[in-house]
Amino acid sequence: MQAAQRPHLIIIGGGFGGLTVARGLKRAAIDITLIDKANHHVFQPLLYQVATAALSPGNIALPLRAIFRNQKNVRVLMNRVDSVMTAEKKIRLVSGDEFSYDRLVIATGARHSYFGHNEWEKNAPGLKTLADALKIRQKILVAFERAEALLSVGKADANELRRLLTFVIVGAGPTGVELAGSIAEIAHYTLRKEFRGINPDTARIVIVDAASHVLTAFPSVLGDSAARALQKLKVEVHTQTAVTNITPAGVQIGEEFVPTANIFWAAGNTASSMLKSLGSELDRAGRAMVGDDLAIANFPEVSVIGDAAHAIDSATGNPLPGVAPVAIQQGLYLARKIKQELRGKIAPKFRYWDKGSMATIGRGRAVAKLGKLHFSGFIAWLMWSFIHILYLIGFRNRFAVMSLWIYSYLTNSRTVRLITADDL
């Protein structure tokens, strides 16, 4: 596959981590194979906006091939990896085909964990991919249409209407809070005046978490601020409440059974089961334990980054959170490290620089933590918007569809060719 003299790097996963490694090795004397089961990179922090119909898939995703069109040392493969054979330095695709590597980066991210209740998934979809986002979007929009249809033919059973117009979000981390806030806005603002039968404003929106606060990764003062912002949007916030059952009829929240057709899962992550094939230590969420060089034990040529890795923050001694900045910084570090190794040098250890974190709760409201500074409300939302637009532009996403269209005619670039089906 590669010229004998150049080492071969395989990167599994085209999310923030994998993409950053590959881009960071632009001018390196190394052959890179980037493997992803999708054909596109997704700007995941804005995925909930696709799920809630504020953005199109094309606005937050780019084909991996387009990103690497001019980076000749990268070959992109749309494929699924079955396992890694660390002793033989090979990976195996689900098709059975194998590839050898000299260097391996695993950046496979995470899927949702249903805490041993995988049967809940079909009634409570999660939000990790474009396909997930479109599925959630359909569910939300169809619920209102079904309710209107029932009412207009005089079949408006009050309980069924209530069930259709009840939305339950399980998990009050950033994704759950963003989803709940957006659904509340759809019901209370966007759809106002659009139905002649039902009143979308009567929709019940519930967010539930076993933790004592929403946004537990944030200081509790910001979590409380987020909870108040949600309540202003008429979202019921249930903390310290466990979800004990999910059926097609609804969800058991603590003592209450909430009949609902719309349950969304934003709680708990689990890493890819492919990591088990490494034979090295995994944590309870299935993530690979890595050292301060991001390699697994005994195999310095195998690195794991992002949501797939359990890495320790050298500043605090705690595991690093599963957020985009961690994956990006680890990717930058690995690219640098690999370049230094190519020159025979030894790289320093990885250090995470915590630039802060933020989450939005509907338009004009957000919370942000920057070092010891806390922000909430409109200021935090402006910061959030500014940073996300900046990052999106950084990923060369075209904002103006008009310009995109003209551009596509002038240059033959088609930036929205995104494969979202799972059946390749």
Place this chain on the structure above:
Amino acid sequence: MQAAQRPHLIIIGGGFGGLTVARGLKRAAIDITLIDKANHHVFQPLLYQVATAALSPGNIALPLRAIFRNQKNVRVLMNRVDSVMTAEKKIRLVSGDEFSYDRLVIATGARHSYFGHNEWEKNAPGLKTLADALKIRQKILVAFERAEALLSVGKADANELRRLLTFVIVGAGPTGVELAGSIAEIAHYTLRKEFRGINPDTARIVIVDAASHVLTAFPSVLGDSAARALQKLKVEVHTQTAVTNITPAGVQIGEEFVPTANIFWAAGNTASSMLKSLGSELDRAGRAMVGDDLAIANFPEVSVIGDAAHAIDSATGNPLPGVAPVAIQQGLYLARKIKQELRGKIAPKFRYWDKGSMATIGRGRAVAKLGKLHFSGFIAWLMWSFIHILYLIGFRNRFAVMSLWIYSYLTNSRTVRLITADDL
């Protein structure tokens, strides 16, 4: 459903025809129920651009509810109509529920006709809806990915590669020509430099039609010009050639069996089978025969317009073509006619004003017929672009995603909430 003193108009179909009727009755003293199986209006002339990944669904579609948000006399229902009971002035939904009408407009458009070979559909999808467009997009993109995947694992059987990279478009009307031109551009320009294994430029693109020319609705000089433009894009043009079989393995084109995984159908239309329930005369394509007032025989309160109708052009004596301008002009006429009837007046007959027609063949190339004037090449393409952008803006479509996003935060409008699944 409506106040007793106001008549009830039911419009079936939210395409160009149905939408135009409803919008034209904005200030009329009439209650309107607009029923469509989708929740959105699609700007169909640009559908092929969604199929070929140049535009997102959100760029060419708007939720019907958003369009009629402020038009209080319109109620939108997302539902399927099973049949019309003309004698009782009722329609029946597939759910069995019934609605009474005083006035009925049927604007249900057309689906593809496979000339008695409905089994071909699954191997040769057509292009009428957003879901169709996304399916075709997947097929095109997946074909290149599959070929690259085979090659990269050393399973590159030459015949299989050829089959994956062969695209056959059946039907050389405007949609077929636009599809063929766009696929050629994707293969020869867009994907150039994006694959390290396959050479997308080697893709074989074939367009086939039983007629003697491409674009038979146009003067033959323009059809010849379009054929030359296609050939410049390395598209094989087969006219006077019948397609006699379609299987998962490929398509029989005249004497040649072309092995291909990618067949797209752009030939022949058939109107909705629901029209049979009218009990009035239908033509061979299943369209309802209407008089010069666009009503069916014996039921002056039942009008059929657009692709669902067989209406005669009073200027030429020929049936009107199934194009957007016909549906729009019929819709404008009907809205005017209904308003005049509400005032007790009798409306004049419908007259079609042929403003001309145009079709594109890839970027920078088009053909246009305006009265006796013929245009081809770049000038025709500029005209085409200008008119289509103008119309799109007319339908209040937002061009800039950036502005769309900001706008959606400021006004709570979410213009991309499009339900494309068929399973409601």
